[in-house]
Structures are given as C-alpha cells and as structure tokens.
Amino acid sequence: MRAHLLTIGDELLIGQTTNTNAAWLGERLSLMGVRVDRVVAMPDEDEAIRAELDRAYAEAPLVVTTGGLGPTHDDVTKTVVADYFERPLHTDEELLARVRRYYERRDRDMPEEVATLAQVPEGFALLENPVGTAAGLWYADTNDHGERLLAVLPGVPQEMKSIFSAAVQPRLEARADLQDVKHRTLLTTGIGESDLQATIGDLSPWLDDHLHLAYLPSTSGVRLRITAHGTNSEDARARIDSLEAVLRERAGRYIFGTGDDTLEGVLGTMLRERGLTVATAESATGGLIGHRLTNESGSSDYYLGSVVSYANTVKVHQLGVSAHDLREHGAVSEPVARQMARGVRSAIGADIGVSTTGIAGPTGGTEEKPVGTVWVGYADAETEHARRLHLTQDRHLNKELFATSALDMIRRQLRRKEANNP
Amino acid sequence: MRAHLLTIGDELLIGQTTNTNAAWLGERLSLMGVRVDRVVAMPDEDEAIRAELDRAYAEAPLVVTTGGLGPTHDDVTKTVVADYFERPLHTDEELLARVRRYYERRDRDMPEEVATLAQVPEGFALLENPVGTAAGLWYADTNDHGERLLAVLPGVPQEMKSIFSAAVQPRLEARADLQDVKHRTLLTTGIGESDLQATIGDLSPWLDDHLHLAYLPSTSGVRLRITAHGTNSEDARARIDSLEAVLRERAGRYIFGTGDDTLEGVLGTMLRERGLTVATAESATGGLIGHRLTNESGSSDYYLGSVVSYANTVKVHQLGVSAHDLREHGAVSEPVARQMARGVRSAIGADIGVSTTGIAGPTGGTEEKPVGTVWVGYADAETEHARRLHLTQDRHLNKELFATSALDMIRRQLRRKEANNP
Numbered sequence: 034m035r036a037h038l039l040t041i042g043d044e045l046l047i048g049q050t051t052n053t054n055a056a057w058l059g060e061r062l063s064l065m066g067v068r069v070d071r072v073v074a075m076p077d078e079d080e081a082i083r084a085e086l087d088r089a090y091a092e093a094p095l096v097v098t099t100g101g102l103g104p105t106h107d108d109v110t111k112t113v114v115a116d117y118f119e120r121p122l123h124t125d126e127e128l129l130a131r132v133r134r135y136y137e138r139r140d141r142d143m144p145e146e147v148a149t150l151a152q153v154p155e156g157f158a159l160l161e162n163p164v165g166t167a168a169g170l171w172y173a174d175t176n177d178h179g180e181r182l183l184a185v186l187p188g189v190p191q192e193m194k195s196i197f198s199a200a201v202q203p204r205l206e207a208r209a210d211l212q213d214v215k216h217r218t219l220l221t222t223g224i225g226e227s228d229l230q231a232t233i234g235d236l237s238p239w240l241d242d243h244l245h246l247a248y249l250p251s252t253s254g255v256r257l258r259i260t261a262h263g264t265n266s267e268d269a270r271a272r273i274d275s276l277e278a279v280l281r282e283r284a285g286r287y288i289f290g291t292g293d294d295t296l297e298g299v300l301g302t303m304l305r306e307r308g309l310t311v312a313t314a315e316s317a318t319g320g321l322i323g324h325r326l327t328n329e330s331g332s333s334d335y336y337l338g339s340v341v342s343y344a345n346t347v348k349v350h351q352l353g354v355s356a357h358d359l360r361e362h363g364a365v366s367e368p369v370a371r372q373m374a375r376g377v378r379s380a381i382g383a384d385i386g387v388s389t390t391g392i393a394g395p396t397g398g399t400e401e402k403p404v405g406t407v408w409v410g411y412a413d414a415e416t417e418h419a420r421r422l423h424l425t426q427d428r429h430l431n432k433e434l435f436a437t438s439a440l441d442m443i444r445r446q447l448r449r450k451e452a453n454n455p
Numbered sequence: 456m457r458a459h460l461l462t463i464g465d466e467l468l469i470g471q472t473t474n475t476n477a478a479w480l481g482e483r484l485s486l487m488g489v490r491v492d493r494v495v496a497m498p499d500e501d502e503a504i505r506a507e508l509d510r511a512y513a514e515a516p517l518v519v520t521t522g523g524l525g526p527t528h529d530d531v532t533k534t535v536v537a538d539y540f541e542r543p544l545h546t547d548e549e550l551l552a553r554v555r556r557y558y559e560r561r562d563r564d565m566p567e568e569v570a571t572l573a574q575v576p577e578g579f580a581l582l583e584n585p586v587g588t589a590a591g592l593w594y595a596d597t598n599d600h601g602e603r604l605l606a607v608l609p610g611v612p613q614e615m616k617s618i619f620s621a622a623v624q625p626r627l628e629a630r631a632d633l634q635d636v637k638h639r640t641l642l643t644t645g646i647g648e649s650d651l652q653a654t655i656g657d658l659s660p661w662l663d664d665h666l667h668l669a670y671l672p673s674t675s676g677v678r679l680r681i682t683a684h685g686t687n688s689e690d691a692r693a694r695i696d697s698l699e700a701v702l703r704e705r706a707g708r709y710i711f712g713t714g715d716d717t718l719e720g721v722l723g724t725m726l727r728e729r730g731l732t733v734a735t736a737e738s739a740t741g742g743l744i745g746h747r748l749t750n751e752s753g754s755s756d757y758y759l760g761s762v763v764s765y766a767n768t769v770k771v772h773q774l775g776v777s778a779h780d781l782r783e784h785g786a787v788s789e790p791v792a793r794q795m796a797r798g799v800r801s802a803i804g805a806d807i808g809v810s811t812t813g814i815a816g817p818t819g820g821t822e823e824k825p826v827g828t829v830w831v832g833y834a835d836a837e838t839e840h841a842r843r844l845h846l847t848q849d850r851h852l853n854k855e856l857f858a859t860s861a862l863d864m865i866r867r868q869l870r871r872k873e874a875n876n877p
Contacts, residue, residue, distance in 0.1 A: 046491040048482025049671060052474050055496065060470025069468040070503070072496035074477065081492070088510075249471065313742075313763075319749025320735075320742030323763040327741025330817055330850060338769035341735075341745040341761035343754070347803055351760070351773070381769055395752055428752060 034211055036062055037089035038072040041082060041100040041110050042188055045074040054099045054193055061197065065205060066214035066262075067095065077101050082113045094180045097201070100188030102167040104147040111170070114185055115154035118172065122152040125159060132166050160184075160200040162192050169196040171204060215261045215269045219280060220294055221287040222254030223441050229255050233283050239276045243269075246276065252433055253296060254287075289444055296440050297325045297332075303447050304335035309384040311443065313339040314352055314377035316364065317391035317407055321436045337383045342373065352376030365390050365402050370410030370419040378412050385446075386412045387439045388419075393431045407435045411442050456633055458484055459511035460494040463504060463522040463532050464610055467496040476521045476615055483619065487627060488636035488684075489517065499523050504535045516602045519623070522610030524589040526569040533592070536607055537576035540594065544574040547581060554588050582606075582622040584614050591618040593626060637683045637691045641702060642716055643709040644676030645863050651677050655705050661698045665691075668698070674855055675718060676711075711866055718859060719747045719754075722866050726757035731806040733865065735761040736774055736799035738786065739813035739829055743858045759805045764795065774798030787812050787824050792832030792841040800834050807868075808834040809861045810841075815853045829857045833864050 038058055044050040055072045062069050070093055075081040077100075089096045101110030115122050129151035136143040150166050153159055160169030170185040184201045186193045205211060221229060226248050236246060243263060249256040259276055261269035281288060290299045304311060313322045323339040326332050340351045345364055348354040353376040358368045370390050378386030391407025398404035405424040411417065420442065424434050460480055466472040477494045484491050492515055497503040499522075511518045523532030537544050551573035558565040572588050575581055582591030592607035606623045608615045627633060643651060648670050658668060665685055671678040681698055683691035703710060712721045726733060735744045745761040748754050762773045767786055770776040775798040780790045792812050800808025813829025820826035827846040833839065842864065846856050 045477075046481050046494060047485040048478040048480070051478040052494075055467075056470040056473040058470070059468050063469040070498065072468060072474075074494035076492065315742070315745075318746070319754075319758075320737070320745025320761055320763065323737070323742025323765070324740070324746050324854070327765065327815075328851060328854070332741075333765055336741075337766040338773070339742055339761070339763035339765075340773070341742065341763065343745070343749065343761075344759040344803075347760035350804075351762070351802065380773065381766075382772075393749075429750060432746070432750070 034067045034095055034205075034208070035093040036067050036069050036095040036097060037085075037093045038069060039082070039085050039089060039096060039098045040072065040074045040188075041077060041098055042074075043076050043107075045100075046076060054188065054190055057190070057194060058097060058099070058197065061202070062097075064214065064216050065202065066211050067205065077107050077109055079109055079113050082110065083117055086114075086117050090176075090178050090181050094178075095182045095184075095205075097184045097186065099186050099193055102150075102169075102185070102187045104144070104150050104166075106146070110185060111149075111152065111154070114170070114172075114183070115157075118154065118156075118174070118183075120154035120156055122154055124148070125151050125153045128153070128159065128168060135166050157185075160186075160196050162187065162196055163199065164195050165189060165192040167192065169200065171200065213263060213266065213269070215266070215273060217259045217273050217277060218292055219257040219259075219277065219288050220254060220290045220292075220296075221257060221284065222289055222296060222437055223445075224255065224284075224287045226250050226255050229257075229284060229287065232287075233280060236276070236279065239272075239279060244272050244276060246280075252430060253437055254289075257288075286445065286448070289441065295329075296437060296444070298329050300440055300444050301326070301329045301332055301335060303444065304385075305331075307447065309447075310335050310337050311385045311387065312337050312377045312381035312383035313439070314373035314386060314388040314410075315339055315341045316343060316348070316373070316389060317393050318389045318432055318436045318439070319343060321432055322387070322389070322439050325436055325440065337381050340377050340380065348373060352380065363402070365392060365406055365408060367408055367410075367419045367421070370408035371412065371417055372410075374410035374412035374419070375417060384413060385443060386410075387443055389435050389439050391422075391431075391435055393428045393435070395428060405431055407431075407438070409435070409439050409442055411446055413446070416446070456489045456517055456627075456630070457515040458489050458491050458517035458519060459507075459515045460491060461504070461507050461511060461518060461520045462494065462496045462610075463499060463520060464496075465498050465529075467522075468498060476610065476612055479612070479616060480519060480521070480619065483624070484519075486636065486638050487624065488633050489627065499529050499531055501531055501535050504532065505539055508536075508539050512598075512600050512603050516600075517604045517606075517627075519606045519608065521608050521615055524572075524591075524607065524609045526566070526572050526588075528568070532607060533571075533574065533576070536592070536594075536605070537579075540576065540578075540596070540605075542576035542578055544576055546570070547573050547575045550575070550581065550590060557588050579607075582608075582618050584609065584618055585621065586617050587611060587614040589614065591622065593622065635685055635688065635691070637688070637695060639681045639695050639699060640714055641679040641681075641699065641710050642676060642712045642714075642718075643679060643706065644711055644718060644859055645867075646677065646706075646709045648672050648677050651679075651706060651709065654709075655702060658698070658701065661694075661701060666694050666698060668702075674852060675859055676709075679710075708867065708870070711863065717751075718862050718866070720751055722862055723748070723751045723754055723757060725866065725869050726807075727753075729869065731869075732757050732759050733807045733809065734759050734799045734803035734805035735861070736795035736808060736810040736832075737761055737763045738765060738770070738795070738811060739815050740811045740854055740858045740861070741765060743854055744809070744811065744861050747858055747862065759803050762799050762802065770795060774802060785824070787814060787828055787830060789830055789832075789841045789843070792830035793834065793839055794832075796832035796834035796841070797839060806835060807865060808832075809865055811857050811861050813844075813853075813857055815850045815857070817850060827853055829853075829860070831857070831861050831864055833868055835868070838868070 158171040167187040172183040247258045342348040354372040373388035374386040388410035394404035410419040580593040589609040594605040764770040776794040795810035796808040810832035816826035832841040
C-alpha cells in the first residue's frame with residue numbers, strides 16, 4: 034500500500050515548527066509495510082489543501098493529514114475535507130457534550146467557536162482523542178482512481194500519536210492488502226558503524242530478499258534493524274530469532290537493549306534488580322549523567338546523587354582527589370578519573386561511583402590532550418579502573434558521548450561481573 | 456517572492472531523518488520576505504523529482520532543493536536537475552582538484568565515483584561548500600512560466616546552512632523584487648504567553664500594516680518577534696526601536712536577551728563581567744542546571760560545580776540540610792530549598808548558590824504537593840530566599856522548566872542588586 038502525508042499549517046512553512054509529525058508517521062507507516070511516497074507541507078488554505086488531495090489520490094490510495102483541526106478560524110481542514118468528499122457537516126451531540134465537560138471541569142466558559150470541534154462530515158468515522166478536544170476522522174470510499182482512504186489527525190504531536198496508535202493503525206492492519214512485515218531493533222552503543230560492521234562480518238547465509246539488516250546510526254549508538262517481508266508470521270519470527278542470535282553471538286557486548294529502550298532505562302532496571310546504588314563525579318559532563326539517570330521515573334531507587342567538580346578545588350575538597358596528582362598529571366588523566374570515581378562513591382555512600390574528566394571543546398585542547406579527550410572512571414567495592422576515549426564532535430555532542438560512555442561502563446561492568454560469577 | 460522547497464531523500468519518508476532543513480530554510484526565507492508556499496519531501500527518484508520541479512515552477516519562481524548531492528548511486532539530484540534544464544554536465548577541474556586534496560589530507564584513496572562530485576551542469580554557478588565536499592549550485596533562466604531560480608543544496612544540515620548563508624541569501628537579497636523586511640526578536644522567560652500579553656497590554660498606537668508583533672512560545676520562554684515590512688531601512692529601524700522601548704518598559708524584567716541568545720549564555724556573560732562564581736544544589740533537576748551552564752564554552756570562568764542531592768542523605772551530609780527540617784517540612788519545602796542553596800555555596804566556596812527541590816513526576820505527587828511542584832532557592836553573601844512554582848508538564852519538560860527558573864532567578868537577582876545599588 035502507498036500513502037501520501039499532507040501536513041497542514043502555516044507554522045510548518047515559516048519554520049516555527051519542525052515537522053516531527055511527518056517523521057513519526059513515516060516511520061510508523063513504513064514499519065507496517067505502507068510505503069510513504071510523498072510528504073507535503075502546505076498552508077491552512079482551502080485551495081492548497083484541495084489541490085494536494087487531488088494530487089495524492091491520483092497516486093496513492095491512503096492519505097493521512099495532520100493539523101488544522103482546532104476551533105479557530107485558521108483551522109479549515111475539516112470543512113475542506115468534508116467539501117472535497119461532498120459530505121455535509123453534522124454536529125455529533127455526544128462529542129459536543131464531551132467538549133462541554135472539558136471546559137466545565139476547568140471552570141471555564143466554552144467559547145462559541147469551540148462547538149465546531151463537534152462537527153463531523155456525514156459518513157466519516159469519529160476517532161476519539163484521549164488527550165485533547167480535537168477528534169480524528171476516518172473515511173473510505175472508491176472513485177475513478179480506485180479506493181480512497183483518509184485519516185484526518187490533529188497537529189499536536191501527542192494527540193496525533195495517540196489517535197494514530199489507537200484507531201488508525203488497527204484499521205490499516207486489519208486490511209488484507211497490507212504486506213506482512215516484521216521488525217526487530219537491537220540497540221548498540223560504544224562502537225561506530227564501520228567497526229560494528231567489521232565485528233559482525235558476513236551475514237549472507239542469513240539474509241535474502243525476505244530478510245534485511247539495516248545499520249542506523251544515532252547519537253546514542255548504532256541501531257540494528259532486522260526486517261522480515263512477506264513471509265507468514267511464524268516463519269518470519271523464527272528467521273528473525275536466528276539472525277538475532279547470530280548478532281548477539283558476534284556483537285553481544287555492544288547490544289544494550291531493543292526497540293524503544295534507552296541506555297539509562299536499561300541500566301536503571303539492572304541496578305534496581307541487583308539492589309545496587311550509583312553516584313557520579315562529573316567534570317566534563319557538567320551534570321549530564323545525573324540528568325540522564327533522573328530522566329527515568331523511579332530513579333531514586335538506585336541513583337543517590339552526584340558531585341559536579343568543574344573546578345579543581347571541588348575535585349580536591351569534595352572528592353578527595355590528590356592536589357599533587359592534579360599538578361603532576363593534569364585534571365584530564367587516569368589517576369584523577371579513578372580518584373574521582375572512588376571519591377564520590379565514598380562521599381555519597383554508593384555501591385558504584387563513575388566519573389568523567391575531559392575536554393569537550395571547542396577550546397582547551399593541547400597537542401597531548403586534544404579536544405574530545407575524556408577519561409571515564411569506575412569504582413566499586415572490588416574493582417577500580419579508567420578508560421580513555423577520544424571523540425571528534427562539537428561540544429554538545431562530545432558531552433553526550435562522554436555521558437553515554439560512563440553509563441555504558443557501568444552496564445558492562447555489571448555484565449562482566451555476572452560472567453565471572455555465574 | 457514565492458518559493459517551494461523540495462527536500463529529497465528516502466530517509467525523510469521512512470522517518471529515519473526529521474526534516475530540520477525544511478524548518479531552517481522556511482524560517483530564513485520568511486525572515487528575508489520570501490513566502491514559502493509548499494515543502495515537499497520525495498524519494499531519490501528521477502521521475503518524482505521532475506514531477507515536483509514541474510509543479511513548483513508552475514506556481515513559484517524560486518525552488519530550493521536539499522539532498523541527493525553525494526557521490527553514491529542513490530544521489531541523483533544533480534543529474535536530474537541538469538537533464539530537467541537540458542544542460543550537459545561538465546567536470547570542473549578546480550573542484551575535482553579540491554576533492555582530491557580532501558582525500559589526500561586524510562591519507563585515503565579517492566574512490567572513483569567521488570569524481571561525480573566535481574560535475575557541474577553547464578550555465579550553473581558553483582556554490583562553494585566550506586565544510587564538506589558536495590558543492591551547491593545556483594541557476595537562473597526564464598521560460599513560459601516566467602523567471603525560474605534554483606538553489607541546489609546538500610542534505611547535511613551544517614553544509615546546507617553554510618552554503619545558504621554564504622551564497623544563496625546574498626543572491627536573493629540583491630534582488631529588487633524582494634520585499635524589505637526587518638526583524639528583531641526579544642526573548643522572555645518566567646511568564647506564560649497570556650500573562651505576557653496582559654502585562655504588555657494594548658499596542659495599537661505602535662502597530663499597523665507595516666509593523667507586527669508575534670508571540671512565539673517555546674520551552675525556554677515566549678519570544679517576541681517584531682517585524683517591519685516595506686518601509687525604507689532607516690524608518691523601519693526607528694519604528695522597531697520605539698516598539699522595543701515600549702516592550703522593555705512594560706515587560707523588561709522578563710526579557711533576558713535578543714535573537715539567538717540563550718539564558719545560560721546571557722547569565723554567563725553577566726557573571727563573568729561581575730567576577731562572580733556560582734554553584735548549584737540540584738535535587739529535582741538531577742544535574743540539568745550544571746549541564747546547561749556547561750554547555751557554554753568558557754563556563755569554567757564562573758561555574759565551580761554542583762552537588763546533586765537526589766537522596767536525602769546527600770542533602771544532609773554534603774549540603775548540611777537539617778534532618779529535622781526534612782522530617783518536619785519534607786524535601787520539597789522552603790527551608791530545605793534555602794538550606795540547599797546556602798549549603799552548596801559554602802561547601803563549594805562560590806559567591807552564589809542556587810537550588811531545586813521538587814516533584815518532576817509522573818509519580819511522587821500528593822494532594823498538598825502535586826506533581827510539578829518545585830522550590831527554587833537562592834543564596835549569596837547578603838540575601839537568601841526561595842520561590843515556589845507549580846508546573847503542569849511531563850517529567851522531561853518539568854525538569855527543563857525547573858532548571859530555567861533557577862537560572863532566571865540568578866539573572867533577576869543580579870539585575871535587582873544593580874537597580875538597588877546603581
């Protein structure tokens with residue numbers, strides 16, 4: 034099945050809003066086996082929307098629109114669509130009552146124009162909006178071009194996503210003409226795309242026209258996406274399982290999770306299961322590791338706190354780093370990284386201490402320690418070590434990658450420990 | 456002048472890449488007085504690109520393309536464009552030599568297909584790429600539809616932006632038919648859109664068809680964008696100046712900067728100028744304030760470090776918060792916020808201490824202290840105070856807004872001090 038996405042709203046054309054809806058829908062539809070041929074952004078204007086509907090249905094049976102469903106006079110999508118399919122608008126009393134209650138609960142009068150939210154074109158199915166007031170719409174008919182399917186969704190990303198997942202995806206998946214596609218994504222970190230390819234090596238005995246592997250780089254690591262096409266479900270799952278087993282055998286130490294996992298989420302679960310606590314001593318990352326750990330709800334179960342020792346005096350007084358070693362080896366050095374990790378573990382009373390000391394850039398580099406150099410330290414009751422990395426990105430990305438390395442260092446150490454004490 | 460943006464690349468359709476190029480170009484062109492009527496994303500396919508060029512030139516004289524300029528066989532934009540305008544491709548020897556040098560400097564052999572990077576359609580101007588190997592192209596002619604202008608840019612955002620700024624923008628600005636538009640953006644924080652509108656009040660004596668004010672909400676605060684149209688430069692500047700003066704008189708305490716300023720950048724400059732240092736005590740923000748302060752290069756001039764006291768034991772032992780007050784008032788309370796700010800200032804030896812203690816959510820709220828409640832504390836040698844805020848966003852946005860409040864508290868305190876001691 035082919036689809037066009039029509040994203041509606043002046044804010045998309047003047048750069049006030051980045052079209053994240055298009056990327057999200059593109060990924061979701063592609064993963065379902067729908068091929069997205071075009072994405073068009075257009076103003077909230079009758080003529081523009083009609084012209085794009087014409088173009089879309091000449092080439093694809095499925096059109097998904099986003100935006101222009103609000104109650105203000107700028108929001109024209111619903112009236113244009115109703116008119117395009119020659120369907121009169123009726124007020125849905127149940128929906129109107131729901132919108133009224135929404136305002137009542139907030140002790141506010143419902144502005145008159147808001148009643149338009151409850152209008153529905155005749156023959157259109159209403160798609161309930163669990164997180165807002167603008168409902169989505171679904172329509173199907175046939176004309177000279179053949180079948181025409183239409184999903185009309187609001188522009189607010191959270192509302193668009195929840196309506197798509199709850200009501201549009203199931204309608205599409207119920208169709209026999211949707212190709213059977215299965216996916217599984219393995220998440221790696223701590224290795225670049227070309228090194229990962231070399232580590233994994235030749236996969237030709239496992240791959241063919243029905244089974245693909247894609248390397249998808251991102252700032253948190255390379256994602257490995259396995260795609261199985263056009264086979265029946267049982268068979269596809271078995272083939273994905275056997276490819277996954279090969280990937281884990283060859284590159285398992287880099288794989289930290291699957292699907293929508295995050296490194297901090299996976300690590301949090303590992304720490305919670307083992308009843309371990311962690312504290313961080315951050316210089317180059319400036320607090321980012323603590324920030325990422327606390328992005329997980331419930332992180333107080335295992336994260337106690339951090340000392341961000343940007344100034345050397347803080348390294349000495351709060352973390353007990355030797356002033357002599359700071360002078361002798363510099364702040365960006367193995368002994369300082371180890372002492373920071375050890376120091377924060379003991380100061381805060383955590384099971385595990387982890388540290389970063391490095392040069393994020395763009396200034397502060399030397400010949401011996403160029404911008405992008407970082408030492409990541411680790412300490413627990415039994416072990417202590419540090420690792421040097423050299424990265425080549427800008428300040429912001431270097432900080433992200435330093436933090437990722439520190440989080441991954443804890444994850445690998447926990448795995449190593451289990452391999453040694455099975 | 457009207458424009459269509461044609462963004463080329465399969466990765467835009469399957470959601471692998473969010474179309475940030477379209478947002479950036481949309482904003483830049485709009486600010487120059489070019490009206491962007493359509494943005495289309497399409498696959499790297501000859502037929503699709505030709506069809507979109509036809510549609511675009513039927514409606515707009517200016518087309519800007521991004522993507523598809525690399526050396527691999529997927530990258531077809533240049534050959535399709537040359538063919539569309541019936542221009543043969545020639546090798547530009549100077550460009551070829553430059554590409555060769557690019558590989559030599561990296562001690563790598565130039566792959567054969569890379570030579571296509573040096574091909575230029577006859578009659579096209581070459582736009583040098585200061586940060587990569589794929590040059591941009593510029594073309595102008597007239598046909599039955601009238602004038603046709605074309606800018607062909609690479610898809611890598613950094614390369615696209617630098618070519619646009621250096622070579623496309625000046626070419627467009629040199630044209631007489633480009634409307635004279637001037638902009639100035641004032642950045643506010645610590646106040647919502649509707650409260651800001653109420654504070655600023657009626658501006659009708661200053662505004663008319665030639666002078667507009669837009670309220671643009673974002674996560675760091677509401678931006679106030681002043682736009683002056685179609686007046687000569689001197690006059691436009693004078694009118695913008697007088698509107699800016701009114702806005703500063705009425706809402707000056709919320710305005711922290713202009714244009715591309717960031718709150719942490721503005722605050723950093725204020726601290727550096729005054730020779731003051733800062734330390735942070737973070738609970739709810741988990742390290743985010745330190746992370747944001749250290750996103751500025753050179754922040755070690757004024758930022759000493761943080762104690763992230765996620766666990767109450769860290770509040771007591773590292774920051775000297777009273778265990779009695781923690782029991783009596785809870786961690787999310789005024790006395791604890793004040794003691795955290797005071798404690799980190801003294802522990803780290805900074806001029807200013809700032810703190811956050813709150814409930815980012817989604818769990819942990821109570822009737823008395825719902826999710827989104829935060830106390831922000833401030834301490835210096837002379838003053839100490841704390842402020843309670845209640846926010847209603849999700850965990851990630853709550854953390855961002857807590858951090859923004861803490862940074863802005865320092866900024867306002869520095870301003871207040873100067874107002875009192877002029």
